[in-house]
Amino acid sequence: MADLPVGASGDTRVPTVVADGVHVVHTVRTGARRGGAAAALSRLLRRGEPDPGGHRVHAVKGVTFTAYRGEAIGLIGSNGSGKSTLLRAVAGLQPLTRGTVHALGRPSLLGVNAALMNDLTGERNIVLGGLAMGMSREEVRRRYQDIVDFSGIDERDHFTSLPMRTYSSGMAARLRFSIAAAVDHEVLMIDEALATGDAAFQRRSQARIEELRERAGTVFLVSHAIGTVRDTCDRALWLEAGTLRMDGPAAEVCEAYERSAREG
Numbered sequence: 001m002a003d004l005p006v007g008a009s010g011d012t013r014v015p016t017v018v019a020d021g022v023h024v025v026h027t028v029r030t031g032a033r034r035g036g037a038a039a040a041l042s043r044l045l046r047r048g049e050p051d052p053g054g055h056r057v058h059a060v061k062g063v064t065f066t067a068y069r070g071e072a073i074g075l076i077g078s079n080g081s082g083k084s085t086l087l088r089a090v091a092g093l094q095p096l097t098r099g100t101v102h103a104l105g106r107p108s109l110l111g112v113n114a115a116l117m118n119d120l121t122g123e124r125n126i127v128l129g130g131l132a133m134g135m136s137r138e139e140v141r142r143r144y145q146d147i148v149d150f151s152g153i154d155e156r157d158h159f160t161s162l163p164m165r166t167y168s169s170g171m172a173a174r175l176r177f178s179i180a181a182a183v184d185h186e187v188l189m190i191d192e193a194l195a196t197g198d199a200a201f202q203r204r205s206q207a208r209i210e211e212l213r214e215r216a217g218t219v220f221l222v223s224h225a226i227g228t229v230r231d232t233c234d235r236a237l238w239l240e241a242g243t244l245r246m247d248g249p250a251a252e253v254c255e256a257y258e259r260s261a262r263e264g
């Protein structure tokens, strides 16, 4: 990933992410790769030939778009259409097979699988997660209570003193969101986290996304909840089988997607 080139177009909007012809192919090694001496011998004999145990999935196929400051962009599409893969590619976590991604700053991916540690308490995870998100110790200290309050995990019990493995998946997702949302990001990418919170938490999250956008950031949101995309985003990208089927105002794209789902 490289810094954005300084462009001289008449467009006054500031691009934050430029994806140009992005392709991602996942290669999955199946059973034939493993095994003992017999498998090793068969690999030797097959040298240069394709691995029959290898399986390739062309998850993203030539996706091109430009994201601008202040936009909240929803990524929608059916299961396996390539939304998470595209997000990971933009965040620099997934190698591109072809194409380029230029991004302003370092996009932060806030996933449901973000790296918090199950055996550590919520409290320790807030500190570690905050540091991992680029906060100083002092900032983590200052924002600690806000993060706990925003997540709402202490509302019923003192969960911050308990290991994360005792949390429900919704509580864990809320804590992840709260840590990441405490930092101002140039580009923040959220994978489904909102879908797991309850209604009150979703309202707080939407308000926070709004704030992040106002502070000139770009927010990407992957969601199966079309209502969330419609309410939270102003633009949507619709992926289908790895290709970009539609890119436009969230309301229009969501409507077209729903119509297509209804028609089967």
Ligand SMILES: Nc1ncnc2c1ncn2[C@@H]1O[C@H](COP(=O)(O)OP(=O)(O)OP(=O)(O)O)[C@@H](O)[C@H]1O
Pocket (backbone or CB within 6 Å): 026, 027, 028, 057, 058, 059, 077, 078, 079, 080, 081, 082, 083, 084, 085, 086
């Ligand atoms: N690490 C991986 N290794 C191999 N194949 C993968 C990997 N991750 C995803 N895929 C495949 O790539 C395709 C796109 O998956 P991806 O998770 O990006 O889709 P998605 O739109 O986010 O799906 P969902 O809505 O179900 O979360 C799928 O066919 C999936 O099986």
